[in-house]
Amino acid sequence: MLIRHAPDMKTSEITDFHLYLNRRSFLLGMAALALAPSMPAAAAVPAGERLKATRNERLTVEDPPTTFESITTYNNFYEFGTNKDDPARLAHMLKARPWTVLVDGHVSRPKRYDVDELVRLSPLEERVYRLRCVEGWSMVIPWIGYPLASLIKRVQPTSKAKFVEFTSLLDPQQLPGQRQGFLSFSSLEWPYVEGLRLDEALHPLTLLTFGLYGQVLPNQDGAPIRVVVPWKYGFKSAKSIVRIRFVAEQPKTTWEKAAPKEYGFYSNANPTVDHPRWSQATERRIGEFRRRKTLMFNGYEEQVASLYTGMDLRKSY
Numbered sequence: 001m002l003i004r005h006a007p008d009m010k011t012s013e014i015t016d017f018h019l020y021l022n023r024r025s026f027l028l029g030m031a032a033l034a035l036a037p038s039m040p041a042a043a044a045v046p047a048g049e050r051l052k053a054t055r056n057e058r059l060t061v062e063d064p065p066t067t068f069e070s071i072t073t074y075n076n077f078y079e080f081g082t083n084k085d086d087p088a089r090l091a092h093m094l095k096a097r098p099w100t101v102l103v104d105g106h107v108s109r110p111k112r113y114d115v116d117e118l119v120r121l122s123p124l125e126e127r128v129y130r131l132r133c134v135e136g137w138s139m140v141i142p143w144i145g146y147p148l149a150s151l152i153k154r155v156q157p158t159s160k161a162k163f164v165e166f167t168s169l170l171d172p173q174q175l176p177g178q179r180q181g182f183l184s185f186s187s188l189e190w191p192y193v194e195g196l197r198l199d200e201a202l203h204p205l206t207l208l209t210f211g212l213y214g215q216v217l218p219n220q221d222g223a224p225i226r227v228v229v230p231w232k233y234g235f236k237s238a239k240s241i242v243r244i245r246f247v248a249e250q251p252k253t254t255w256e257k258a259a260p261k262e263y264g265f266y267s268n269a270n271p272t273v274d275h276p277r278w279s280q281a282t283e284r285r286i287g288e289f290r291r292r293k294t295l296m297f298n299g300y301e302e303q304v305a306s307l308y309t310g311m312d313l314r315k316s317y
Contacts, residue, residue: 048215
């Protein structure tokens with residue numbers, strides 16, 4: 001093996017962090033198969049329960065949706081593994097019912113909700129949103145949910161609430177990527193934690209999400225409940241949420257802890273701010289060959305730019 005030293009190496013020659021993780025996860029996946037020999041090599045995507053919703057044309061982009069097959073077989077969900085096909089292959093391990101979500105912190109009406117109660121809390125809408133991932137790929141997905149603001153207004157945040165913190169499920173038995181020892185993904189701290197400023201969480205585009213393509217969320221896409229924030233990179237949209245907490249201080253998120261110089265709290269899709277190891281100026285839409293220009297705020301600039309008036313988005317990346 002040829003080892004290059006830093007003075008002789010160009011930045012473009014450095015192995016991408018996510019590619020490194022994918023190579024590493026190959027060995028983890030082989031170990032997982034050894035522990036679960038009865039598991040099919042490529043589990044089929046299960047047929048989902050239908051979920052009725054009314055299309056919100058005003059908040060639907062005109063881009064043609066990515067195919068259901070691609071949306072459900074090409075995923076970032078490191079709790080299942082770092083390869084893009086790991087979530088679909090291992091998703092059968094997650095039990096999405098029964099499921100509860102604790103909503104607490106600086107609110108007047110804290111409550112532990114059953115997920116089916118949350119589904120019925122507000123009329124469901126279908127919205128076709130762009131999804132832009134930090135690695136440079138993108139999709140267009142018909143999500144089903146309702147504004148997170150509907151839940152926020154119900155629990156009545158107090159004046160102390162400035163941020164919303166989302167915590168995903170911690171269960172190594174269901175989520176093999178969280179397992180300790182040689183099966184663990186040690187670069188991340190579990191459970192997965194993400195956060196939004198309160199005004200971002202209240203924005204009409206921020207969707208509390210229960211389904212896609214007319215059915216309940218497949219496990220590999222964040223079942224049974226996730227948040228979708230379309231103007232940010234995809235990792236800001238926390239999956240398999242078990243707690244929504246209203247806090248006074250900016251929460252320390254999982255990727256900030258893992259690589260603070262690469263993944264800031266805001267993580268807005270911004271083609272003018274490069275990732276330290278690659279450009280964000282272009283993206284590859286899944287299903288297309290040619291790369292396309294990345295749009296400011298993922299194409300939602302008109303709706304959300306006012307949230308960041310006066311901010312230096314190079315510092316608040």
